[in-house]
Structure formats: C-alpha cells, structure tokens
Amino acid sequence: MGRAPCCEKMGLKKGPWTPEEDQILTNYIRKYGHANWRALPKLAGLLRCGKSCRLRWINYLRPDIKRGNFTPEEEETIINLHQILGNRWSAIAAKLPGRTDNEIKNVWHTHLKKRLKQKPNTIISQIKNEPSSLTSKSSETPTSSLPLSPQASSSEITNNMEDIFPEIDQSFWSDFSEISNELEQDYSYYGLDSSVSGLDEFWYELFIRAGNGQDQLQQLWS
DNA sequence: AACATGGTCAACCGCTAGTTA
DNA sequence: ATAACTAGCGGTTGACCATGT
Structure with a gap:
C-alpha cells in the first residue's frame, strides 16, 4: 500500500496560518463543505496541503469550538x-x-x-471508596438510572456502554465489545473475578488488575 | 538588562484503517 | 485480491511566552 504523498510538492506553505488563510478556508468550507480535503486547498486557492487544512479547520476554525x-x-x-x-x-x-x-x-x-x-492514588481510591461516583459524574447519568441491573453480566455491560457514553464513536465500541467477549470467555486467564456483579465493580476489578498486570491489559486495548 | 529554563499549544509527521477502482 | 488513495489518529516538534537567576 503506497503512502499518500503530503506536502512534498515544493511551493506548499507550512507553519502558522495567517488570518487571511483562515478567512479563505472558512469561507470555502461554509460555502462548499469539505467533502474532499485533498482537493480543497486547490479549489479554495490555498497553498496548503489538504491535511494541513483539515487540521486547521478541526482544531481551530470550526464554529462549535469552545x-x-x-x-x-x-x-x-x-x-x-x-x-x-x-x-x-x-x-x-x-x-x-x-x-x-x-x-x-x-x-x-x-x-x-x-x-x-x-x-x-486519587482516582483509584475514588473508585474504591465511592465506585458509583465516577460513572455518574463522567456520564452525567446517575448510576441508579443506568440501563443495567446490579446483576448485569459483562456482556450486558458491554452492550449498554454505548448508552452510557453515546458520543464515543462506533469503532471504539466494536473493539471494546470484542475485547469484553474475550474477557468473558477467559476470566480466569486475565485474573478477573467472574462473580463481578455490576458496572462499578467490573471497572474496579479491571483497574485493580491493570495495576498488577498492566502489560496484559495494554495488549488487550492495543 | 540579558540570558537560561520551563511551560504551552499550534502544527507537523508518520502510521493505520477504510474505501475505491 | 490488491494496489492506490484518503481521512483520521496519536506522537512529536518547535516557536513563542513567562518566569527565574
């Protein structure tokens, strides 16, 4: 598979963007959108590569940036x-x-x-002492109203994580689902307690085990 | 005042996954 | 099936600024 050439052609500008360039890019995207980043700079009249334009728009010019x-x-x-x-x-x-x-x-x-x-130790102790606080704060959803029963299995947890973190993209959840299924199939290998009964305990177990066997966990997530 | 050091952040680089022909 | 290509991601760099000496 060939690597996409980017900014290799001489004459393309690099470095900080000027207000004029920002204006040109913003105007063009507002008018025509950004269906093709590679073609965009040429069409908009910018001496930048598509990659640079995309980054500038996403990280700085997008109207919803806080x-x-x-x-x-x-x-x-x-x-x-x-x-x-x-x-x-x-x-x-x-x-x-x-x-x-x-x-x-x-x-x-x-x-x-x-x-x-x-x-x-702040985070881990927070999880240990008050396991529900993390989930409810980060998701802005009270643990009691999560779509899970206290006896939820890890697969149920996995299936409902999309409801808990709705904005996280689909590809992540498919990865996560695959990993969780593997975990469930071989709890004993990864040292997880198969009697873990709910979301908070599931994550707590996972964090604690990560502390003891981080390599294994990193392999799982990579 | 001049220089050194460290922190911040915008932008770039290199890689991978997904798509298309 | 595979080569070519694009979009997107995470890591890294380097310019700029603030602070300390």
Missing part, C-alpha cells in the same frame, strides 16, 4: 475517561463537546499528568 480554559468538571472528565480509555484522545474528545483531541492531549500532557503524578 475556546478558553478547561473547567474543573471537564478536567475531571478527562482524567476519568483517560483511566478507562487510555490515550484515545478522539474518543475522550467525543465526550467533551467543543473540545478537540489535540487540545485534550495538550492539556493532559501539560497539566493533568503532572497533577496525577503528585497524587497518583
């Missing part, structure tokens, strides 16, 4: 989701309307990672 500092609630959501999803920035961004994966990634590396390093 500017300004992250709220404590947003930061908490990022921390919680990162515990579950790892570095799946686009999946985390899907849970935070108006925030981009790039922005979340930057915030994580510049602020949140350090904060967690200072207090490494």
Whole structure:
C-alpha cells in the first residue's frame, strides 16, 4: 500500500496560518463543505496541503469550538475517561463537546499528568471508596438510572456502554465489545473475578488488575 | 538588562484503517 | 485480491511566552 504523498510538492506553505488563510478556508468550507480535503486547498486557492487544512479547520476554525480554559468538571472528565480509555484522545474528545483531541492531549500532557503524578492514588481510591461516583459524574447519568441491573453480566455491560457514553464513536465500541467477549470467555486467564456483579465493580476489578498486570491489559486495548 | 529554563499549544509527521477502482 | 488513495489518529516538534537567576 503506497503512502499518500503530503506536502512534498515544493511551493506548499507550512507553519502558522495567517488570518487571511483562515478567512479563505472558512469561507470555502461554509460555502462548499469539505467533502474532499485533498482537493480543497486547490479549489479554495490555498497553498496548503489538504491535511494541513483539515487540521486547521478541526482544531481551530470550526464554529462549535469552545475556546478558553478547561473547567474543573471537564478536567475531571478527562482524567476519568483517560483511566478507562487510555490515550484515545478522539474518543475522550467525543465526550467533551467543543473540545478537540489535540487540545485534550495538550492539556493532559501539560497539566493533568503532572497533577496525577503528585497524587497518583486519587482516582483509584475514588473508585474504591465511592465506585458509583465516577460513572455518574463522567456520564452525567446517575448510576441508579443506568440501563443495567446490579446483576448485569459483562456482556450486558458491554452492550449498554454505548448508552452510557453515546458520543464515543462506533469503532471504539466494536473493539471494546470484542475485547469484553474475550474477557468473558477467559476470566480466569486475565485474573478477573467472574462473580463481578455490576458496572462499578467490573471497572474496579479491571483497574485493580491493570495495576498488577498492566502489560496484559495494554495488549488487550492495543 | 540579558540570558537560561520551563511551560504551552499550534502544527507537523508518520502510521493505520477504510474505501475505491 | 490488491494496489492506490484518503481521512483520521496519536506522537512529536518547535516557536513563542513567562518566569527565574
């Protein structure tokens, strides 16, 4: 499979965007949309590659972008989701309307990672002491009203996670479903307790086991 | 005032998955 | 089936700015 050539042709501009370029790109997309990023710069009259245009639009020019500092609630959501999803920035961004994966990634590396390093046990102890708090805060849905019974099996949990995190894209859930099925088939191999009875305990078990066998878990998520 | 250092964030790079011919 | 291509993702870089010495 050949690698797509990008920005290799001489004459294409790189580096920071000027207000004029922003204006041209915004006007073009408002008028014609962005069905084909590769063709767009030529059609719009920009000396940029399609990739650069796409990034500029998604991370900066899109009208629904929320500017300004992250709220404590947003930061908490990022921390919680990162515990579950790892570095799946686009999946985390899907849970935070108006925030981009790039922005979340930057915030994580510049602020949140350090904060967690200072207090490494905060999240796990929060889960352990008050397991329902994480789920209800991050999903804005009270645990009691989740579409799960306290006796839900892991497959039921898996099937209902799309309702709990509706904005996360479909591909993630198909991956997750596959992994969860494998887990259910061989609980003992991964060291999970098959008597785990509900969502909170399921995640708690998973986090605790991740602490002891992170390699196995990383393999599962990769 | 001048320089060093560290933090922030926009943008780029390289890879993969999905689509099309 | 497979080669060519595009879109999207996560990691990394580098310019800029603030702060410390």
